[in-house]
Amino acid sequence: MRTIGILLQKEFRQIFRNRGMLPILFGMPFIQLMILAFAVTYEVRDTRVSLVDDDRSYVARLLVDRMEASGYFVVASRPASLALAAEDLHYARSRMILHVPRHFERDLRTGGTGRIQITLNAEDGAAAGVIQAYAMQVIASVNREIQADFVPVALPDFHGGLDVPAGSGTVAPAAGIRLVPRHWYNPALDYQTFMVPGILVLLVTMIGTFLSSMNVVREKEIGTIEQLNVTPIRKHEFLVAKLLPFWLIALVELAFGLVLAKVVFSVPMLGSLVLLFALAGVYLLVMLALGLWISTITETQQQAMFVAWFVMVIFIMMSGLFTPIDSMPDWAQALTRLNPVAYFIEIMRRVLLKGAGLADVRFHALALAAFATVLLTLAVRQYHKTTA
């Protein structure tokens, strides 16, 4: 036990003597949260629209007004023709063309069907999908508004032979069925509420994997590892002393990050924080073991950094933080079952936002425990005081 104490004293001295370290430890979570939580968003606001209004009618104006009022659209240009509008789209002056053809309102009043066309730049397919959905929402609400106007007028004019009821057509939902979406667990659809827990996971992951892998490799690079290997230090003493500091630091980071999340982003914390920290402790074992394993297969900090980065990018991209796992192809979804980051992000979201208890996340907890066991065994076996 005394040896571990001596080793830990040395590790903490080295960590906190490193001048770059404190800013990293406390600046990084702050910057990550502030930048990512605000900047990374699935939301698409202020889409620039090229409006080609060949109708210049009351309904056309109403539609444009409502689109702008939604906050999702701004009319950036009013080109005289569709060809000019296409040019705007091509040179990225706008992202969407809204074309209201001649006689739109007249068709709506007489035939009941008015047609408008939206054309989207779909280079970014996901964003285009979102914009389209927003546009449909606005159009649907305009539809309801004009139904109130037109239908009472149209119905008395109803001639027995006419088969097109007012308000139907491409853009009008069938009257009578109304969809009322309700968003549970994040009722205001507050994007930050969803993102912040995930970003906190990134934070502890970086500390766990990068710092631990760099640390052991650094001793290899300087040559002090050989000195340690000829001392009577036992393998488990060395490993505990190498991993424990980063385990503690990462948990402190998590606490610091959670305080920021609460104070700055008002992220709800419905579940038990004790449970959250207990599971974070298990998760960190996984990531520290990964870092340790990386440091046993590499010789320089550069190599370790490269391998750690490679693994991290895959883990993070496939973690469900930026892309929902449900929308990945089946084989990719299967792969995410091997991704500890995905499990812990899920745990964070469930515990914080839904108030999940251990029973609700038991599968995730077991998966993390299994990863920790496998990776720790692998890393400990790989680390030798002697070379074969």
Added chain:
Amino acid sequence: MSGAREPVIAARDLTRRFGTFTAVDAISFDVAPGEILGFLGANGAGKTTAIRMLTGLLAPTSGTARVAGFDVYTQTEAIKRSIGYMSQRFSLYEDLTARENIRFYGGIYGLTNAAIREETAELAEKLDLGRALDQPIRSLPLGWRQKLAFSVAVLHRPAIVFLDEPTGGVDPVTRRQFWDLMYEEAASGVTVFVTTHYMDEAEYCDRVSIMVDGRIDALGTPGELKARFSADSIDEVFVRLARGRGVAAEASKRAGAPA
């Protein structure tokens, strides 16, 4: 380890192969307690591999060796408690102070806090560290660091201390001081096993072994070796052995240089 003349290192046909390459080829030798053994050889002759086997860092391929009475195959942890080691590469932590390094290495060898404090004060006085005691190692001159590294390697009073090119890059005056430290330890009974490239240093050793291509080609006191090869210096002995084994380039370069 009871008898005074019982060898503290006893190697018999110790061999290490890496694939088809034989780095150390059946070397046999004894080292007596308190002896200073100079372990010479050209670069790549197998010195470091031999040291790594004797310190328990590398498992031998065949042969036997006992270090401080312990077997190099099965008792490596016991060996590690009985030896000190100073590697080619720098072994102190540069971002820690001299005092912290002493505390760290003293602590992992099980010295009590009181003993560590005592040793620290003693070393500070002996090496005339003064305020340098509380400065990071990286700010100390190389000679000082090496003397400190040696003192830290023998802090726990090991039976044997292995030094792998301890004086590389150190100025002649500091090298003399370094050897004084080694004599002091040897006088107190510590066996010193040292590799070096400086042939003048070989003359200071009790006995010298010269490795060529993985074998020990000569082993004896500096006087014996010079007599046997009718040479004026160990440098000459070294060059003849190296040339005999066909390390011509190395040898002619050395022969051209003033002894």
